[in-house]
Amino acid sequence: MKHKSSVLAFAVSMIGAHAFMRTQTAEAFASRRMSSAFCQPLDLWTTDAHHLTQNYLPSSFTSSQPGAVTNAHGGGSNHIYMVCPFVSDTHLPHASVTTLNVHGVVGTDTPSGEFVSASACVDFYGWNGTGNGSVCGTTSSVSSPGAYVLTFTSSSTNLNGWTLHSADWPYVFVRLPSQGSTSYAPNGYSTISGYYAESYP
Numbered sequence: 001m002k003h004k005s006s007v008l009a010f011a012v013s014m015i016g017a018h019a020f021m022r023t024q025t026a027e028a029f030a031s032r033r034m035s036s037a038f039c040q041p042l043d044l045w046t047t048d049a050h051h052l053t054q055n056y057l058p059s060s061f062t063s064s065q066p067g068a069v070t071n072a073h074g075g076g077s078n079h080i081y082m083v084c085p086f087v088s089d090t091h092l093p094h095a096s097v098t099t100l101n102v103h104g105v106v107g108t109d110t111p112s113g114e115f116v117s118a119s120a121c122v123d124f125y126g127w128n129g130t131g132n133g134s135v136c137g138t139t140s141s142v143s144s145p146g147a148y149v150l151t152f153t154s155s156s157t158n159l160n161g162w163t164l165h166s167a168d169w170p171y172v173f174v175r176l177p178s179q180g181s182t183s184y185a186p187n188g189y190s191t192i193s194g195y196y197a198e199s200y201p
Contacts, residue, residue, distance in 0.1 A: 030092040031198040034084070036069040036104070039174065039192065042081035068104065068193040073178035077114060082174040084195060086162075094122075095166035096199045100152040100159060102172060102192065107179050108145045109188025114177035116190055117141035118150050120161045122168035136173060137161035 071080045088094040102118040121136035138158040140150040152158040172195050179188035
């Protein structure tokens with residue numbers, strides 16, 4: 001009877017250990033999906049803010065993403081820089097992110113030589129107002145019209161801005177080009193729709 005009890009105790013302990021391992025494995029993976037509605041223009045005191053607000057009106061044009069951020073400037077190289085915050089917490093600290101994907105569209109009317117670009121950056125915690133207050137990883141860019149996904153990985157230098165600076169304030173820095181003409185051409189606008197981050201053990 002004692003032998004049977006020992007076998008039963010061992011079996012129960014193995015089941016418990018297996019359940020614990022499954023729980024730990026499930027908790028090791030984390031992800032976060034954020035809308036570009038969180039983004040704001042780098043310079044709020046220029047006309048940039050006006051050109052960005054056009055995209056938030058669902059009735060502005062028939063084929064649209066009301067939650068996406070669009071550069072509605074027209075006529076040349078009136079690109080806009082966007083700051084898109086990332087929520088860094090104990091569930092998914094920015095320094096533990098292994099993959100970051102930035103999604104959007106390069107407009108069909110994007111001028112030659114213009115492009116969308118993005119970087120994973122931080123502003124330094126405790127910055128005193130002198131010297132450089134931020135740092136970014138390597139920039140990724142795309143110029144071909146259509147939907148894009150810019151991918152950043154911890155195995156590359158393009159996530160160094162996050163992985164090497166765990167105590168600082170993370171965000172995605174985005175460059176959106178203007179459309180080439182000044183005419184109203186919704187499909188010509190370049191956008192950022194959102195960004196997705198995940199962490200694998």
